[in-house]
Amino acid sequence: MNQQRPPGFLAAVFASLLRTVYYKPANTSKRLALFRMGIIGITVVFAFQLVKIQGFDAERLNAESLDRRSVDRTISALRGTIYDDSGEVLAKSVYQYNITAIPRNVGVSFTRTNPDGSKVTVTKEQAVNQLATVLQMDPAEILQKITGTSLYALVAKRVDTSVYQQVVDLHIPWLSSERLVGRVYPNGAVAGALLGWVNQDGVASAGVERQMDECLAGVDGKESYEKGQDGIRIPSSAIITQKAQNGRDVVLTINRDLQYYTQQVVTAQTNTLKADWGTAVVIEVATGKILAAAEAPTMDPNDYGAATEADRHARVFETAFEPGSVIKTVTAATLVDQGLATPSTQVVAPFGMTLPNSGGYKVTDSHFHGNDKLTLAGVLRDSSNTGIMKLGVKAPLSTRYNYLEKFGLGSKPGTGFPGESSGLLPILESWDGVKKYVSMFGQGIAQTPLQTAMMYQTIANNGVRLHPRLVEGCMDDSGNLVELPIKPGVTVVSPAAARSTVDMLEKVVEQGGIGKTADVPGYRVGGKTGTAQIIDPNTGRYGGLHAISFIGMAPAENPKYVVAVTFFKSRTKSNSIGATPAFKSIMEQVLRTYRVPPSTTKSANIPTTW
Amino acid sequence: MSAIRLTQPTRSQQQGLRAITGGKLAAMMGTGTKSKSRIVFVLTILGGLMAIQILQLALSVGVTDATYALADLKKERDQLVMQQEILAEEVDSLASNQNLANTAQKMGMVSNANPVFLRLSDQRVFGKPKAALNADNRLSRNLIPSATLTVTSNLVDEATTAEAQASALLPAGSLTLVPVTTAPVTTSTKAAAPGAGSLTLVPSTKTANTVATTATGSLPVQVNH
Numbered sequence: 001m002n003q004q005r006p007p008g009f010l011a012a013v014f015a016s017l018l019r020t021v022y023y024k025p026a027n028t029s030k031r032l033a034l035f036r037m038g039i040i041g042i043t044v045v046f047a048f049q050l051v052k053i054q055g056f057d058a059e060r061l062n063a064e065s066l067d068r069r070s071v072d073r074t075i076s077a078l079r080g081t082i083y084d085d086s087g088e089v090l091a092k093s094v095y096q097y098n099i100t101a102i103p104r105n106v107g108v109s110f111t112r113t114n115p116d117g118s119k120v121t122v123t124k125e126q127a128v129n130q131l132a133t134v135l136q137m138d139p140a141e142i143l144q145k146i147t148g149t150s151l152y153a154l155v156a157k158r159v160d161t162s163v164y165q166q167v168v169d170l171h172i173p174w175l176s177s178e179r180l181v182g183r184v185y186p187n188g189a190v191a192g193a194l195l196g197w198v199n200q201d202g203v204a205s206a207g208v209e210r211q212m213d214e215c216l217a218g219v220d221g222k223e224s225y226e227k228g229q230d231g232i233r234i235p236s237s238a239i240i241t242q243k244a245q246n247g248r249d250v251v252l253t254i255n256r257d258l259q260y261y262t263q264q265v266v267t268a269q270t271n272t273l274k275a276d277w278g279t280a281v282v283i284e285v286a287t288g289k290i291l292a293a294a295e296a297p298t299m300d301p302n303d304y305g306a307a308t309e310a311d312r313h314a315r316v317f318e319t320a321f322e323p324g325s326v327i328k329t330v331t332a333a334t335l336v337d338q339g340l341a342t343p344s345t346q347v348v349a350p351f352g353m354t355l356p357n358s359g360g361y362k363v364t365d366s367h368f369h370g371n372d373k374l375t376l377a378g379v380l381r382d383s384s385n386t387g388i389m390k391l392g393v394k395a396p397l398s399t400r401y402n403y404l405e406k407f408g409l410g411s412k413p414g415t416g417f418p419g420e421s422s423g424l425l426p427i428l429e430s431w432d433g434v435k436k437y438v439s440m441f442g443q444g445i446a447q448t449p450l451q452t453a454m455m456y457q458t459i460a461n462n463g464v465r466l467h468p469r470l471v472e473g474c475m476d477d478s479g480n481l482v483e484l485p486i487k488p489g490v491t492v493v494s495p496a497a498a499r500s501t502v503d504m505l506e507k508v509v510e511q512g513g514i515g516k517t518a519d520v521p522g523y524r525v526g527g528k529t530g531t532a533q534i535i536d537p538n539t540g541r542y543g544g545l546h547a548i549s550f551i552g553m554a555p556a557e558n559p560k561y562v563v564a565v566t567f568f569k570s571r572t573k574s575n576s577i578g579a580t581p582a583f584k585s586i587m588e589q590v591l592r593t594y595r596v597p598p599s600t601t602k603s604a605n606i607p608t609t610w
Numbered sequence: 611m612s613a614i615r616l617t618q619p620t621r622s623q624q625q626g627l628r629a630i631t632g633g634k635l636a637a638m639m640g641t642g643t644k645s646k647s648r649i650v651f652v653l654t655i656l657g658g659l660m661a662i663q664i665l666q667l668a669l670s671v672g673v674t675d676a677t678y679a680l681a682d683l684k685k686e687r688d689q690l691v692m693q694q695e696i697l698a699e700e701v702d703s704l705a706s707n708q709n710l711a712n713t714a715q716k717m718g719m720v721s722n723a724n725p726v727f728l729r730l731s732d733q734r735v736f737g738k739p740k741a742a743l744n745a746d747n748r749l750s751r752n753l754i755p756s757a758t759l760t761v762t763s764n765l766v767d768e769a770t771t772a773e774a775q776a777s778a779l780l781p782a783g784s785l786t787l788v789p790v791t792t793a794p795v796t797t798s799t800k801a802a803a804p805g806a807g808s809l810t811l812v813p814s815t816k817t818a819n820t821v822a823t824t825a826t827g828s829l830p831v832q833v834n835h
Contacts, residue, residue: 089702094695094698094699095691095692095695160695160699160760161692161695161696161699162696162699162700162760164692165692165696184699184702184758185756185758186702186703186705186706186758187706187707187708187754187756187758188706188708188754188755188756188757188758188759189754189755189756190706190707190708190754190756256707257707260707260711260754263753263754264711264752264753264754267753267754268753271753300755300756300757302756302757302758303757521724521737521738522724522725522736522737522738588725589721591725592725595727597727597729597736598725598727598736598737600736
């Protein structure tokens with residue numbers, strides 16, 4: 001800025017100072033006049049300068065000021081960590097680096113100084129090849145990016161620190177970098193769809209990341225200073241610092257290892273069945289905690305862009321479909337709770353039945369049989385559609401409707417998960433002659449795998465339905481876990497009715513043709529098969545493929561865990577025989593993980609036939 | 611002229627002179643002293659200013675020096691943070707479910723679906739002990755993708771080394787798997803807490819390289835303006 005001062009300015013000031021000190025004590029008024037002139041002169045000079053700087057030189061000065069190297073820097077706050085129930089890291093923030101180049105500075109070659117002090121000439125091609133090896137990129141692609149006269153080219157996006165370090169070690173003078181805060185999921189696709197992701201602008205876009213964003217997100221800090229030509233901050237330059245406030249941590253109810261195992265099983269079985277997708281949910285009965293919520297195929301949040309739109313969603317929470325026969329358990333529990341039936345109530349179940357007031361709509365069982373003499377327990381064991389309908393009509397439609405509602409259908413389970421579905425329970429008035437009946441075995445209504453699992457949690461928990469929990473809580477500033485509020489449970493059926501229902505479910509696993517394959521040796525297990533037809537959205541009719549499920553609990557004498565497995569559009573197995581191996585495998589792992597001792601008692605003695 | 615020379619000014623003449631010049635001469639002499647002290651004053655001020663300037667210069671040099679020292683230390687800190695990040699990446703990768711499953715499978719491990727429990731109070735055994743067999747429904751091969759699985763346990767090499775050591779130490783036909791105690795990096799998970807002498811998993815050669823190269827990189831960390 002010195003060059004902006006008029007040359008006469010300092011001289012005038014100096015002269016007036018001299019005069020003041022040495023002027024002869026003769027003429028005071030002359031001295032004063034000179035002073036006045038000086039002041040006027042200075043004012044004129046100032047005014048001139050003002051007009052010049054503000055009016056004529058403004059543009060040039062603005063451009064020049066850019067060279068003053070003022071730096072405004074955002075100090076990125078780190079997003080909180082997501083932990084599983086045992087402190088394993090599921091998601092965390094790390095530094096990542098964009099590798100950039102200055103194409104204009106790329107020469108034919110450069111001299112590299114090795115760590116031992118020796119110098120070696122590296123050609124552009126050599127440098128590009130070395131860079132390509134480190135970045136695992138095509139050399140031609142890098143070459144194309146660094147060619148030109150621009151001052152900036154992005155060579156590689158968001159590489160991790162180890163790759164960055166290797167790039168640094170190449171000492172390529174025309175390379176530069178930008179440090180960013182990124183998100184890493186150390187276990188890849190384990191709980192991928194559940195965790196969601198944070199996009200490159202730092203916006204939490206799905207899953208727990210979005211649900212708990214308020215807890216996880218931090219507040220960026222600010223810093224501004226001027227730096228010299230060497231990039232070092234000029235010491236006297238002003239620094240305004242606002243400290244970055246890091247985000248807080250979130251703890252989930254998920255168990256990472258169980259989640260991994262469950263996901264492995266679901267993935268393998270989905271592949272075997274050539275199904276569209278598969279899900280598995282593990283619920284702790286006494287608390288409603290979701291210990292695992294697996295699905296296949298799913299996404300790796302580290303690379304969410306590679307996943308299809310459908311795979312980015314957590315189907316366990318978001319996808320509702322007709323549940324099929326697993327709902328017979330709810331119908332049976334309703335009848336028992338209402339005192340309209342007991343597990344040994346007898347019924348003659350034919351192969352097929354034409355529904356009244358339905359225009360001749362016929363419902364049959366899945367396998368041909370004669371008129372079977374079954375009890376309610378037998379109806380569940382054989383999963384007889386006709387049997388459950390004949391017994392189910394004992395309860396008025398409104399009662400059954402209310403029970404479905406109390407079991408959680410039509411309302412969100414309440415985990416707070418983004419996109420959580422409430423399922424579909426059409427208003428009672430819209431139920432026609434067909435739906436009144438088929439709803440007893442899970443048609444005409446739709447629910448998510450989580451909702452189905454929670455219905456069985458209700459049965460397992462002495463008739464009290466809890467709200468499933470996915471997020472344990474958020475850490476406060478001093479590192480203590482602040483638990484999310486726990487909603488009180490809803491009593492749906494009496495403890496006795498719940499117990500009777502569990503007894504009946506045990507018969508399914510003990511005696512059922514398919515149910516037997518779900519047996520876990522050494523343990524009493526109760527469960528129910530489900531082979532649900534799927535409506536083809538194009539035709540509005542049921543298609544040939546099924547959603548096959550098995551939902552069960554163990555140990556049946558005092559159920560501690562519910563496992564719900566579903567495979568959608570299974571192609572190699574058309575009934576739940578395709579789901580039981582996965583159920584069995586997961587339940588075994590659950591019982592092992594939580595050290596549940598094998599059962600020492602026998603199941604209740606209930607007749608299934610008469 | 612001589613008369614003037616010969617005669618000393620009389621007292622009265624002196625008095626007369628004083629009468630003529632009077633206080634003015636005295637005043638003139640007094641003015642001389644004052645201007646001297648003024649010069650001293652100005653010099654003092656100038657000296658003071660110069661001292662301040664020098665002091666400021668010295669301070670500025672000191673501060674600038676410290677700034678560079680600070681920048682160096684910050685660079686060192688960044689290096690260490692980076693080192694820590696690289697190691698954390700490796701630990702995460704090694705401790706991931708995927709790596710553990712793959713490694714376990716390579717070691718021939720199969721999960722046993724038949725747990726047996728012993729109740730200490732009455733020494734009762736629950737469950738039937740059965741050997742773990744690699745039945746079809748026993749899953750070991752990892753099916754869950756992970757983009758962060760960058761470093762994996764280099765078990766094959768380690769097993770070969772272990773075998774070589776074993777064959778050197780033990781007679782043929784004896785146990786071939788010996789504990790490795792000198793592995794550079796060990797994985798630690800909550801499931802397996804390797805004590806002294808237990809089998810350790812060693813990261814692949816890639817890890818070793820990355821760890822060894824603690825280069826003093828000169829690539830500046832550029833920030834978004």
